[in-house]
Amino acid sequence: MRSNSLYIPQPTARPGDNPGFDHLAIPAVGETRRPEIFDSESQMRDMPFGLVRVLDEEGQAVGPWQIDVDPEQLRAGLKAMVKTRLFEDRMFRSHRQGKTSFYIRSTGEEAIGAAQSLVLGKADMCFPTYRMLAWLMARDYPMLDLVNQIFSNRDDPLKGRQLPTLYSARDYGFYSLSGNVGSRIGHGVGWAMASAYRGLSDISIGHIGEGTSAEGDFDEALTFASVYKAPAILCVTNNQWAISSFAGIAGGEHTTFAARGTGHGLPGLRVDANDFLALWSATSWAAERARQGYGATLLELFTYRVAAHSTSDDPTKYRPKEEAGAWPLGDPIARLKQHLIRIGEWDEERHAAMEADFDKEVRQAVKQGEAVGTLGKSKPPVSEMFEGVFEKPDWRVLEQRREMGL
Amino acid sequence: MVQALNSALDTLLTNDPDTLIYGEDVGYFGGVFRVTAGLQEKHGLARCFDAPISEGGIAATAIGMAAHGLRPIIEIQFADYILPAFDQLVSEAARLRYRSNDEFTAPLTVRSPYGGGIFGGQTHSQSPEAIFAHITGLKTVIPSTPYDAKGLLIAAVEENDPVIFLEPKRLYNGPFDGRHEEQVKSWAGHPAAEVPEGHYTVPLGKAATVREGGDVTILAYGTMVHVALAAIEESGLDAELLDLRSIVPLDIDAIVESVKKTGRCLIVHEASRFGGFGGELSALVQERCFYHLEAPVARVCGWDTPYPHAFEWDYFPGPARIVAALRKVMEDIDGEL
Numbered sequence: 001m002r003s004n005s006l007y008i009p010q011p012t013a014r015p016g017d018n019p020g021f022d023h024l025a026i027p028a029v030g031e032t033r034r035p036e037i038f039d040s041e042s043q044m045r046d047m048p049f050g051l052v053r054v055l056d057e058e059g060q061a062v063g064p065w066q067i068d069v070d071p072e073q074l075r076a077g078l079k080a081m082v083k084t085r086l087f088e089d090r091m092f093r094s095h096r097q098g099k100t101s102f103y104i105r106s107t108g109e110e111a112i113g114a115a116q117s118l119v120l121g122k123a124d125m126c127f128p129t130y131r132m133l134a135w136l137m138a139r140d141y142p143m144l145d146l147v148n149q150i151f152s153n154r155d156d157p158l159k160g161r162q163l164p165t166l167y168s169a170r171d172y173g174f175y176s177l178s179g180n181v182g183s184r185i186g187h188g189v190g191w192a193m194a195s196a197y198r199g200l201s202d203i204s205i206g207h208i209g210e211g212t213s214a215e216g217d218f219d220e221a222l223t224f225a226s227v228y229k230a231p232a233i234l235c236v237t238n239n240q241w242a243i244s245s246f247a248g249i250a251g252g253e254h255t256t257f258a259a260r261g262t263g264h265g266l267p268g269l270r271v272d273a274n275d276f277l278a279l280w281s282a283t284s285w286a287a288e289r290a291r292q293g294y295g296a297t298l299l300e301l302f303t304y305r306v307a308a309h310s311t312s313d314d315p316t317k318y319r320p321k322e323e324a325g326a327w328p329l330g331d332p333i334a335r336l337k338q339h340l341i342r343i344g345e346w347d348e349e350r351h352a353a354m355e356a357d358f359d360k361e362v363r364q365a366v367k368q369g370e371a372v373g374t375l376g377k378s379k380p381p382v383s384e385m386f387e388g389v390f391e392k393p394d395w396r397v398l399e400q401r402r403e404m405g406l
Numbered sequence: 407m408v409q410a411l412n413s414a415l416d417t418l419l420t421n422d423p424d425t426l427i428y429g430e431d432v433g434y435f436g437g438v439f440r441v442t443a444g445l446q447e448k449h450g451l452a453r454c455f456d457a458p459i460s461e462g463g464i465a466a467t468a469i470g471m472a473a474h475g476l477r478p479i480i481e482i483q484f485a486d487y488i489l490p491a492f493d494q495l496v497s498e499a500a501r502l503r504y505r506s507n508d509e510f511t512a513p514l515t516v517r518s519p520y521g522g523g524i525f526g527g528q529t530h531s532q533s534p535e536a537i538f539a540h541i542t543g544l545k546t547v548i549p550s551t552p553y554d555a556k557g558l559l560i561a562a563v564e565e566n567d568p569v570i571f572l573e574p575k576r577l578y579n580g581p582f583d584g585r586h587e588e589q590v591k592s593w594a595g596h597p598a599a600e601v602p603e604g605h606y607t608v609p610l611g612k613a614a615t616v617r618e619g620g621d622v623t624i625l626a627y628g629t630m631v632h633v634a635l636a637a638i639e640e641s642g643l644d645a646e647l648l649d650l651r652s653i654v655p656l657d658i659d660a661i662v663e664s665v666k667k668t669g670r671c672l673i674v675h676e677a678s679r680f681g682g683f684g685g686e687l688s689a690l691v692q693e694r695c696f697y698h699l700e701a702p703v704a705r706v707c708g709w710d711t712p713y714p715h716a717f718e719w720d721y722f723p724g725p726a727r728i729v730a731a732l733r734k735v736m737e738d739i740d741g742e743l
């Protein structure tokens with residue numbers, strides 16, 4: 001029966017309510033099958049409603065998506081995640097202390113950048129969202145450069161031109177970020193098309209938030225990825241919230257985000273993105289598929305945004321305070337650590353020592369960055385402001401620079 | 407100004423069941439700048455609700471609702487993010503009336519915070535008014551005080567044509583005169599901060615004379631009205647300051663009258679200079695007041711670069727640059743330019 005009013009989706013819990021995720025049907029570990037990479041989309045229509053999982057509650061790797069990963073790589077992933085979390089918490093505090101204008105954290109989502117950065121090759125390109133710092137950490141991007149960018153100081157690698165955290169690091173396979181959400185997912189597809197055109201085996205991986213999947217950019221990217229069988233991996237990071245809007249505002253009440261591939265003829269996998277091994281396995285699968293010419297895959301990375309959206313909002317105003325703790329798929333760092341300990345490749349002492357090391361490293365980088373200067377205390381030469389608009393400055397900027405006496 | 411806008415929206419929702427508000431995070435949360443705070447709770451879910459992150463979709467559906475007879479008020483979270491909606495606004499909203507010979511119209515209002523001064527970097531600082539002013543069929547309104555913000559917003563929503571309503575975000579919580587080293591001021595005590603309850607309008611297309619003077623006319627809108635006022639003080643000149651309030655429709659009579667009186671004109675805007683709205687103003691003044699001009703029409707604007715994060719105050723056309731331009735405009739044509 002049609003009710004004569006406009007339907008407005010509502011989340012299950014708001015501040016003051018009990019957090020609960022019972023409405024999410026979460027398939028058990030091992031339940032979701034692993035198709036062959038050469039299977040056609042029509043043979044994989046069940047996949048968007050499954051959930052690729054590998055780690056069980058005890059930290060054992062089980063099921064069809066289980067994959068052998070060198071423990072050295074697992075430790076590298078753990079380190080990248082821990083480093084990211086320590087760094088982000090520290091920079092968040094720097095913002096509170098007025099040392100920069102803005103900060104955004106990826107708490108709870110660190111496994112995505114860490115696993116995918118290690119799975120993909122140096123020649124592959126990532127078209128990230130602003131919650132992908134772990135990608136850079138996994139590739140040992142210099143921490144001091146991050147700090148200088150965040151402080152927009154004299155040594156900022158982006159010359160003070162860009163908002164804090166909107167990095168660009170081509171040598172690290174990390175495409176230039178922008179404050180506009182969603183606008184680079186199609187670049188990732190174009191990059192992959194270029195790679196195919198040039199006969200290379202490099203692929204691209206692009207990310208978009210579940211909220212931003214509502215932008216036309218997303219459907220356009222899927223269309224091109226499908227039409228040209230672009231060697232690309234497209235990821236919707238479903239962290240349940242887009243600032244104050246729950247996933248239902250982006251269509252999440254009626255289907256999964258992985259299923260958005262179906263109408264485009266692209267296979268969609270849903271992946272437990274708090275499970276490092278599941279991410280590793282699914283990303284390897286999609287990468288292999290792309291490299292072998294079977295085309296693009298859509299991955300829905302199922303996770304939870306533990307932190308505030310950014311330093312500009314207070315999530316207790318729109319969701320229960322305890323909601324993050326109720327997330328049924330745990331914390332990615334704790335889960336990988338548990339697994340490593342279980343297989344005898346890690347222990348509490350080493351973990352504590354690693355945290356202490358990184359804590360020192362973060363402190364030192366922040367101290368060095370502060371010595372150069374925090375926001376407003378130090379900046380690149382003002383004449384730099386006029387550079388990089390075009391390859392060669394035209395008369396307008398030359399005149400304006402002169403007008404400023406530079 | 408936030409409360410004034412909220413009061414305008416509250417008044418509109420109360421008086422007219424055909425008005426409704428949607429946009430990213432405007433519902434339960436009340437908007438990232440709190441302009442819609444409390445409206446969902448007071449007026450109901452379907453009167454003020456969250457939209458998908460799809461500016462193109464927000465604009466397209468608002469046009470459809472408006473064609474049906476509603477008066478949607480949509481929020482684009484930052485004017486920097488209005489571009490995905492640009493095609494809808496330009497190719498559809500602006501022309502629906504014309505191409506259908508009045509069969510369908512699009513009386514929608516697009517609210518969006520714009521402008522810099524908050525260290526928002528390239529994508530939370532831009533001033534896109536000129537690209538909308540260029541589009542025939544769209545009206546573009548920019549308030550500079552709480553009183554005007556409420557009256558203009560109600561007038562905009564009651565218009566039968568689409569209106570782009572740009573809110574200077576640096577003025578949301580207090581006047582800002584460009585002296586960024588000074589303590590942040592609130593609106594309390596400002597003469598135009600008194601906002602009456604209930605319904606009133608400030609007509610579109612009427613400039614306000616903020617200060618009368620005989621030396622030179624300054625044309626400004628939004629945040630720059632306050633910056634220009636500070637610059638006048640600093641310069642010691644007897645300048646006349648017009649707050650345009652809407653750039654389409656434009657109060658051409660007020661501009662011409664003032665420039666004919668003073669014989670000099672300085673245009674100030676925060677948007678970058680080349681192709682900015684100042685170019686149009688300058689041409690109009692030159693076309694209509696040429697024989698009264700005693701100096702070339704001058705412009706003080708943002709530089710022709712993207713809005714750079716670290717260089718906020720080098721980019722922002724603050725009082726010092728306006729004072730320097732005023733001094734120059736006061737030299738006669740046959741003086742040294």
Ligand SMILES: Cc1ncc(C[n+]2csc(CCOP(=O)(O)OP(=O)(O)O)c2C)c(N)n1
Pocket residue numbers: 129131179180181208209210211212213237239241242243305309430459483487490
């Ligand atoms: C084109 C555009 N529209 C709106 C915004 C404002 N905005 C910034 S982040 C954000 C929410 C994004 O949510 P989601 O895509 O789910 O990613 P998440 O932040 O949850 O990682 C919005 C609306 C923007 N930056 N760009």
